[in-house]
Amino acid sequence: EEESHANHSGHDDHADHDDHGHSEDAHAGHDHQEPKHGDEEHAWEWAGIFALDAGETYTWSAARGATGAYAAAGMKLVVVALPAGSYDVHAAEEEAEKGWAASTTWSNATSGATLALSGAKAYSLTFDQESWVSLFKLQPAVSGSYAFFTEHLPSEFENGFHYLKDEHGHDVEVARAPATTTGAPTSLAQRADSPISLAAMLALLVGNIR
16 A cells, blocks of 8 residues: 655655656556545655565665756655554554654664664665665564655656665565455565566456456
């Protein structure tokens, strides 16, 4: 589940990022649905859930754009571990708001830093102005769903590749809520190039048509 908010001036034109405005189309097929919630006001601009595995090291990246500059010098990021089986981003909003409001909770992180994910963590990311890309390692304490709340749209910092990858270089996409009240999510951290992902997608579409 993923949401973005239009209460940030200057970002209203990012409502639809299917193409991201980039000249590169290497990741144009990614699912970056970012519906607006104009009746909701939060400090963050984007929120989404990822299913992450303990023992895996993920990489969150921010790259310079076509103009040669980052979309922003840095970005605030709050990550909240969700209860087992939960894929509801709204369930973590209260914890995210607490972390966002308390300035003492922010941990500064520069490119190359490792961010430990457990409970509720608030990070203030600073991008490397001497490099075309800034990389941050994510290490979840336990396997499960993690809600991410970001100051800017992650897609604003994409330039030819996806902003979140696993340690094998595969793209990690936003998790989907279960299609029914039981069973696994229809999509977790699926690889964009995985035939299994495509088969699952086709099966889901056929099921919805029936």
